[in-house]
Amino acid sequence: MACDSLERAIERFLYWEAYLLDHRRYREWLGLFAEDATYAVLMRSTVERRAGLGVEDDAFLLRDTRPSLAVRVERLYTKSAWVEEPPPRQRHFVTNVMVELTGRQNEYLVRSYVLVLRSRACRGLDRRWGSPTRPAGPRPAPCHQ
Numbered sequence: 001m002a003c004d005s006l007e008r009a010i011e012r013f014l015y016w017e018a019y020l021l022d023h024r025r026y027r028e029w030l031g032l033f034a035e036d037a038t039y040a041v042l043m044r045s046t047v048e049r050r051a052g053l054g055v056e057d058d059a060f061l062l063r064d065t066r067p068s069l070a071v072r073v074e075r076l077y078t079k080s081a082w083v084e085e086p087p088p089r090q091r092h093f094v095t096n097v098m099v100e101l102t103g104r105q106n107e108y109l110v111r112s113y114v115l116v117l118r119s120r121a122c123r124g125l126d127r128r129w130g131s132p133t134r135p136a137g138p139r140p141a142p143c144h145q
Helices: 004-022 026-030 066-075 123-129
Strands: 038-044 055-065 089-101 108-119
Protein backbone atom coordinates (compact mmCIF):
# COMPACT_ATOMS: atom_id res chain seq x y z
CA MET A 1 0.00 0.00 0.00
CA ALA A 2 1.05 3.57 -0.60
CA CYS A 3 1.50 6.21 2.10
CA ASP A 4 -1.39 8.51 2.90
CA SER A 5 0.18 11.59 1.31
CA LEU A 6 0.75 9.71 -1.98
CA GLU A 7 -2.82 8.38 -1.97
CA ARG A 8 -4.15 11.87 -1.31
CA ALA A 9 -2.08 13.33 -4.17
CA ILE A 10 -3.41 10.69 -6.56
CA GLU A 11 -6.98 11.32 -5.37
CA ARG A 12 -6.54 15.05 -6.03
CA PHE A 13 -5.26 14.22 -9.51
CA LEU A 14 -8.36 12.09 -10.23
CA TYR A 15 -10.65 14.84 -8.89
CA TRP A 16 -8.88 17.38 -11.12
CA GLU A 17 -9.36 15.09 -14.12
CA ALA A 18 -13.09 14.86 -13.33
CA TYR A 19 -13.30 18.64 -12.98
CA LEU A 20 -11.67 19.21 -16.37
CA LEU A 21 -14.11 16.81 -18.03
CA ASP A 22 -17.13 18.30 -16.26
CA HIS A 23 -16.16 21.77 -17.44
CA ARG A 24 -15.39 20.67 -21.01
CA ARG A 25 -11.72 21.56 -20.76
CA TYR A 26 -10.84 18.62 -22.95
CA ARG A 27 -7.49 19.89 -24.24
CA GLU A 28 -6.27 20.35 -20.67
CA TRP A 29 -7.59 16.87 -19.86
CA LEU A 30 -5.64 15.43 -22.78
CA GLY A 31 -2.53 17.15 -21.45
CA LEU A 32 -2.69 14.89 -18.38
CA PHE A 33 -1.77 11.85 -20.51
CA ALA A 34 1.73 10.62 -21.26
CA GLU A 35 2.60 10.14 -24.93
CA ASP A 36 2.55 6.33 -24.51
CA ALA A 37 -0.73 6.25 -22.56
CA THR A 38 -3.56 3.84 -23.30
CA TYR A 39 -7.08 4.78 -22.27
CA ALA A 40 -9.11 1.58 -21.98
CA VAL A 41 -12.56 0.68 -20.66
CA LEU A 42 -13.12 -3.04 -20.24
CA MET A 43 -16.42 -4.56 -21.27
CA ARG A 44 -18.57 -6.04 -18.52
CA SER A 45 -21.42 -8.44 -18.82
CA THR A 46 -24.02 -9.52 -16.32
CA VAL A 47 -23.37 -13.12 -15.32
CA GLU A 48 -24.40 -15.45 -12.54
CA ARG A 49 -22.07 -15.48 -9.54
CA ARG A 50 -20.61 -18.87 -10.33
CA ALA A 51 -19.44 -17.55 -13.71
CA GLY A 52 -17.18 -14.88 -12.14
CA LEU A 53 -17.21 -11.10 -12.25
CA GLY A 54 -18.25 -10.68 -15.87
CA VAL A 55 -15.19 -8.63 -16.82
CA GLU A 56 -13.69 -9.50 -20.18
CA ASP A 57 -9.90 -9.12 -20.25
CA ASP A 58 -9.72 -8.79 -24.01
CA ALA A 59 -12.98 -7.01 -24.91
CA PHE A 60 -13.12 -3.23 -24.64
CA LEU A 61 -15.84 -0.61 -24.89
CA LEU A 62 -13.06 1.84 -25.61
CA ARG A 63 -9.33 1.41 -26.17
CA ASP A 64 -7.51 4.52 -27.35
CA THR A 65 -3.94 5.71 -27.52
CA ARG A 66 -3.00 9.30 -26.82
CA PRO A 67 -2.95 10.15 -30.55
CA SER A 68 -6.45 8.70 -31.06
CA LEU A 69 -7.66 10.57 -27.97
CA ALA A 70 -6.22 13.76 -29.47
CA VAL A 71 -8.33 13.22 -32.61
CA ARG A 72 -11.46 12.73 -30.47
CA VAL A 73 -10.69 15.83 -28.39
CA GLU A 74 -10.04 18.10 -31.37
CA ARG A 75 -13.28 16.95 -33.00
CA LEU A 76 -15.17 18.26 -29.96
CA TYR A 77 -14.03 21.79 -30.91
CA THR A 78 -15.46 21.58 -34.44
CA LYS A 79 -18.94 22.15 -35.84
CA SER A 80 -19.19 18.44 -36.67
CA ALA A 81 -19.50 17.56 -32.98
CA TRP A 82 -23.28 17.90 -33.28
CA VAL A 83 -23.93 15.31 -30.57
CA GLU A 84 -22.47 17.79 -28.06
CA GLU A 85 -24.84 20.61 -29.11
CA PRO A 86 -26.27 21.78 -26.87
CA PRO A 87 -23.62 20.61 -24.43
CA PRO A 88 -24.97 18.04 -22.01
CA ARG A 89 -24.86 18.55 -18.29
CA GLN A 90 -22.31 16.13 -16.94
CA ARG A 91 -20.65 15.20 -13.67
CA HIS A 92 -17.95 12.65 -12.90
CA PHE A 93 -17.90 11.29 -9.35
CA VAL A 94 -14.71 9.52 -8.28
CA THR A 95 -14.75 7.27 -5.20
CA ASN A 96 -13.04 4.32 -3.54
CA VAL A 97 -9.56 5.27 -4.68
CA MET A 98 -7.01 2.56 -3.86
CA VAL A 99 -3.31 2.88 -4.63
CA GLU A 100 -0.77 0.09 -4.74
CA LEU A 101 2.96 0.31 -5.32
CA THR A 102 4.17 -1.57 -8.41
CA GLY A 103 7.86 -1.83 -7.56
CA ARG A 104 8.71 0.55 -10.42
CA GLN A 105 9.72 4.12 -9.64
CA ASN A 106 6.86 6.62 -10.06
CA GLU A 107 4.43 3.95 -11.26
CA TYR A 108 1.36 2.92 -9.28
CA LEU A 109 -1.64 0.68 -9.72
CA VAL A 110 -4.69 2.86 -9.06
CA ARG A 111 -8.21 1.50 -8.80
CA SER A 112 -11.28 3.64 -8.37
CA TYR A 113 -14.96 3.81 -9.16
CA VAL A 114 -16.28 6.51 -11.45
CA LEU A 115 -19.94 7.38 -11.78
CA VAL A 116 -20.66 9.50 -14.85
CA LEU A 117 -23.97 11.32 -15.14
CA ARG A 118 -24.90 13.01 -18.40
CA SER A 119 -28.21 14.65 -19.12
CA ARG A 120 -29.94 16.51 -21.88
CA ALA A 121 -33.04 16.89 -19.77
CA CYS A 122 -35.56 19.65 -20.10
CA ARG A 123 -35.15 22.96 -18.29
CA GLY A 124 -37.23 21.71 -15.37
CA LEU A 125 -34.33 19.51 -14.26
CA ASP A 126 -31.65 22.20 -14.36
CA ARG A 127 -31.80 22.74 -10.61
CA ARG A 128 -30.75 19.15 -9.96
CA TRP A 129 -27.39 19.84 -11.58
CA GLY A 130 -26.15 22.44 -9.13
CA SER A 131 -22.48 22.41 -8.22
CA PRO A 132 -22.05 24.66 -5.24
CA THR A 133 -18.78 26.53 -5.01
CA ARG A 134 -17.86 27.58 -1.51
CA PRO A 135 -15.39 30.25 -0.47
CA ALA A 136 -12.06 28.75 0.53
CA GLY A 137 -11.61 28.39 4.27
CA PRO A 138 -8.62 27.36 6.32
CA ARG A 139 -6.54 24.78 4.51
CA PRO A 140 -4.87 21.86 6.25
CA ALA A 141 -1.08 21.83 6.28
CA PRO A 142 0.51 19.51 3.71
CA CYS A 143 1.40 16.03 4.92
CA HIS A 144 5.05 15.05 4.68
CA GLN A 145 6.19 11.51 5.40
